[in-house]
Amino acid sequence: MNKKFTCFITGTDTEVGKTLISSALLHTLAQLNLRSAGMKPVAAGAFLRQNVWCNEDMDQLAAASNVKLPSTLTTPYLLQAAIAPHIASQLEGVTIDLAHIQTCYEQIHDQVDAVVVEGVGGFKVPLCDEYDTADLAQRLGLPVVLVVGLRLGCISQALLTAEAIARRGLVLAGWVANCVTPDMPYQEENIAALKQRLGAPLLGVVPKLASPCAADAAGYLDFSGLPGWPTSD
Numbered sequence: 001m002n003k004k005f006t007c008f009i010t011g012t013d014t015e016v017g018k019t020l021i022s023s024a025l026l027h028t029l030a031q032l033n034l035r036s037a038g039m040k041p042v043a044a045g046a047f048l049r050q051n052v053w054c055n056e057d058m059d060q061l062a063a064a065s066n067v068k069l070p071s072t073l074t075t076p077y078l079l080q081a082a083i084a085p086h087i088a089s090q091l092e093g094v095t096i097d098l099a100h101i102q103t104c105y106e107q108i109h110d111q112v113d114a115v116v117v118e119g120v121g122g123f124k125v126p127l128c129d130e131y132d133t134a135d136l137a138q139r140l141g142l143p144v145v146l147v148v149g150l151r152l153g154c155i156s157q158a159l160l161t162a163e164a165i166a167r168r169g170l171v172l173a174g175w176v177a178n179c180v181t182p183d184m185p186y187q188e189e190n191i192a193a194l195k196q197r198l199g200a201p202l203l204g205v206v207p208k209l210a211s212p213c214a215a216d217a218a219g220y221l222d223f224s225g226l227p228g229w230p231t232s233d
Helices: 018-031 056-064 085-092 098-111 133-140 154-167 187-198 214-218
Strands: 005-011 036-039 042-044 047-049 052-054 077-079 114-118 144-150 172-179 202-206
Touching: 005 018, 005 133, 005 154, 018 036, 018 056, 018 114, 018 144, 018 172, 018 202, 018 214, 036 056, 036 098, 042 085, 052 056, 056 114, 056 214, 077 085, 098 114, 098 133, 133 154, 144 154, 144 187, 154 172, 154 187, 172 187, 187 202
Parallel strands: 005 114, 005 144, 036 114, 042 077, 144 172, 172 202
Antiparallel strands: 047 052
């Protein structure tokens, strides 16, 4: 491997499959025998399991990672309410600090060959009054993979997100079309329009899976075109 692989996963909206694609990416990296870990810096929506606060996205990323790290590193900010992070953090008296997130990321980076960082919601979800997830992505400075939830309106959402990524000086390294609406009319035409306009490689089209899992989703994806993708020396 030439160098460590890193990327930031964002989406056109919430509930478009960011965690599924992040997990598929981690699964693929593990298949290459690379020490890989997922990070969800901010997660909103927690439940108690054996007196420990947990989160479904955290669980999926941890299951797909082959390096087990403390959740205090992989998810430094776990908010209990499943609402916008800036509201949940205010209700819970939590201050989301980008410097702390970066420190956690660097500690993870030092222990693995690959880090996949998943954002929360869309690209510009507020984290507090001062900054949002776009600021977080900019601070980490990682190549961005965009998950496009295929449904009515996705073309505008994807293009606006791509513009926002570019304005932050970040590289849109690739995008994934994830079918969130079964039998979407003119799905192929929507994908073609995005391929023509996004200016980044399409990494794959994931159909609506009956039981979504990392391994199944990975079968529809090709990450080899991403910058820094592991290659044999």
